Amino acid sequence: MTRIRYMPDNPSVQVVHSIPGRFRVKSRTFTNPALDPDYVTAFIAALPGVLQVRMNTGSGSIVVEHDPGADVRDEILLRLQNLPNEAFLPEVSQRSGPDLFEVGTRTFAAAITPFLPRSLQGPFSWALSIPTLVGGAETLVTEGLKVEVLDASVRLMSLARKNYFVGNAVGAMLSMAAYFEESSTRQANDLLKNLLRPQADRLRVERDGTEVLIDSDQAMVGDIVICGPGEMIPVDGLVISGEASVNACSITGESSPVHAMPGSEVLSGGIIEEGRLRVEALNVGKETSMARIGKFLEKSLRTQSGHQRWSHTLADRLVPLTFGVGLGVYALTGSAARAASVLAVDYSCAIKLATPVAVRTAMYHAGKNGVLLKGAQALEALGSVDTLIFDKTGTLTHGLLELTDILPLEDFTEDEVLALAAGAEEHYGHPVARAVLKAARERNLSLPPISQVDFIVAHGVSAYVDDKRVLVGSRHFIEEDEGISCAEVDGEAEILQDGGKTLLYLALEGRLVALMALRDTLRSEAGATLKALKASGFSHLVMLSGDQPRPVHAVADQLKELDEVHAGLKPEDKARIVARLKEEGRKVAFVGDGVNDSPALLSADVGICMSEGADLARDAAQVVLMKDDLDGLVLARSIARDTSKVLHNALWSAVGINSTLLVLAGTGRISTLTSAALHNASTIGILAYAAMNKGEQDALPS
Structure with missing residues (x-):
């Protein structure tokens, strides 16, 4: 939400003509050459009920068309009389043309x-x-x-x-x-502005067992938000009950409504066409998807x-x-x-x-088809890059890992080691953590109380259970960083890796207690997408991963268009490879979705984030794919x-x-x-x- 700063020296805004659903206002402020007309029109157009805004800086006037039934006139005048500092750009001088x-x-x-x-x-x-x-x-x-x-x-x-x-x-x-x-x-x-739908100014939430209507800026993470037919979902959240058909075209570009049910994630800006949802708010206010899209636009x-x-x-x-x-x-x-x-x-x-x-026309059509371009520089750079780097998990693969094998050591059972691992991973958003938690829920396991949790990016998790230290992560993390030998499971590890599986090691109080294996699946469109990208002018396609070499090369063997593959990388290693390719004279785009991809996303000429990417990755990227597939890459490249x-x-x-x-x-x-x-x-x-x-x-x- 944009903060409005009251400026007492600002000349008053005068209504010079008014009919139902339309009025014209004038102010000397509107003739200020430092005023950004695009910002002002977007600032007013974002109000619910506003249909169209036209500004003429030459005559110092603004015409606003709105829903005659919407009580928005006072709010419009208040905004115009108290324009935020961001509306004024001293370096910009724009002249309004004739009418x-x-x-x-x-x-x-x-x-x-x-x-x-x-x-x-x-x-x-x-x-x-x-x-x-x-x-x-x-x-x-x-x-x-x-x-x-x-x-x-x-x-x-x-x-x-x-x-x-x-x-x-x-x-x-x-x-x-x-x-x-x-x-x-x-x-x-x-x-371009039409991609930004206005945020709901009020929403219904459950408080103390009853439904209450609150202002949108009073919403809190954890609120249970009620959304009915014809209403816009005002928060990013998780459906906890109800079913509905949701039109998310303005967010993802999907032409057909999606079916939301308990367990589904929904984004702000989607319109419920039929049905009713109870949504637990995960992001509210300026942190929601629609608010971020608005900021980018x-x-x-x-x-x-x-x-x-x-x-x-x-x-x-x-x-x-x-x-x-x-x-x-x-x-x-x-x-x-x-x-x-x-x-x-x-x-x-x-x-x-x-x-x-x-x-701007190209950016609009890209947005309507599920590709958010954060400015003209992103569009221009995307058209000129010749090298495309993929992070494996969540981009070329679905990133929806499934736990396939649990090999407990000593006297531990499968359920015991799985409960330990799930407890440590419970609050970590990584695909590996989600797979472990999913497996624990499917077995209806009770998770032990965990404290002092540390997430080590691209390595693993450290936590304490009953004052005993639990470590969950890669072999590098367990053996090299923590000094715990993993040699006793080398034979089992080799067999699992030969099957293209990712390994997860579990240690308790300085000793290895279990080996687990997970498997990811290649996106069905990955092969065709890489061929189309090569045809569009990319001369060099690279895949990077923090996983061990065997599962990485198992994926690479299915993708014949890849020119270069690297495994077992830390976040700084990915950024270093990006820098090396740029030093070779290449123009580089990087596609990723995780927190550990942020350094590479920032160091590439163009950073591209998948739709399910972490918030840090979405903010670091210049291009965000709003659909959960790779087809948007081909579309974005074509438009660029x-x-x-x-x-x-x-x-x-x-x-x-x-x-x-x-x-x-x-x-x-x-x-x-x-x-x-x-x-x-x-x-x-x-x-x-x-x-x-x-x-x-x-x-x-x-």
Whole structure:
């Protein structure tokens, strides 16, 4: 939840027009050049009952459309009057484009110009041009040669030549183009924001045996939350009773509802289509999946990729080129008409705006299909990486280990050693721990009281039972770190490992008391996914694992596309391999899901986390697969590469078309009016092409 800080010096927000379900507000704050309009619209759109938010920073107004039956108006006004600090970015300066009324007015003014008395045409045209001329002069003084200076120069030269109709027509076309440019950007932003559904502001919980309605910020971990038909699940949690059909499309991208029953995990943001659930809250407030997705999306609206920064730099450098060509044409020919025709051609609009439009549209379509991209950088990097590293457990395999063998030593029984291991592992979220606990529950075992529990990442667990130390973990942990010999079970261990099983050792008070074995299963789609990834341009596929070599190579033998396999690794070893591959000149993506994968996720060019990944892994990754399969990798790669092609085509189309127009204008083949019309039409066409970017979704493996 975003914290609102009251600012007493903030000018009041005034409602200037209101009808049921819609109202317009104005404030001087909305004209602040440091205000981030995307953040403000997302901040208001996140309120339950708000349907659409439109902001015009030029006029300092915001139009809000909402459900007429929802009592949200006061909350909207409170938020607008007390915008959080995050809404202001001093380094960002954004200008709001014209609305349809302004476009229509300028078009009408241009159309009637030839029919006005000659004595009125001049004053009328100068008055219409004042905003453009003043804006151009301010830009020249404060920022140098930018597109606003070009626009002002064209208008000024037309007015100086007393060609009033051309000047006003160019002004109308510039206004229309600016409207379509801003509309394209706004629609791309709105697509991205639509992935974020508003959080429930109130929820029903059981307190002292009764159902009570509380504010969402009062929810606590462990609360029993009640969710009925048509309601949104407000927490991440575990279903403890009831059954329901849950539409989780906004979270996972699944097109069909999923069946939730006791024992199922549910995520915030899912909508119950039918049925009723009692859910034990595991994550509430800002820790829920929807809140994290919202944070990622708000951040992504603000960030620029390297390609976007480069295109902005290129566009700014081409403005002086256009200006120089115009002056050169005037110096050589003495024709102000030709010079004005040249100045009507501007490279920057299409080059600058195509990138954010294409990127945000791609991010939206990726999100709708279950792939969350945390910003433009992630999309760009995913399209350029050539090496993909997988952590084995939970990525290429399901990570749902099953306990298959228990070999007790001394006088212990299977149930006794299993109860000891399950007690020590009870609060550890690792797949091995889940498998041990599952086996203990299936045998209805009572777990002993455990104290002083220590989790040693990628090694094992240390705990105390009745003041006796229990160790559960890998052979490396038991034998090398703790000095307890495991030699007496070498024969049994070798047989189990030959079967592709993972070994788990149990020690009590400094002696080995049991050997256990677990088995994981390969994901059914893993082989086809690796083939598709190789076809998409990955030249090097690597598998890493903390498991012992035999079970790791048993999995690798089934995946012929792997180029490199490493086993028995610590978390720092995985990060070291990532660093080594990067030193070799490779661009590396890493796919993982556990806490022990976080160093590698952070050190890779792109970190990718599976849907069931640990919170730390999800936060460390730049890409999160919201469906529990690998198909999202192929989709994400396809969208990233397709976006790269769209940006390449848009850039060179803009350069090619405008360069042609520059030559035609400079040689007098086209008039100022034709030059402006063709330039603006090409800009709108390029933006429309960028807005259709969806990625090659048919590249998914069958």
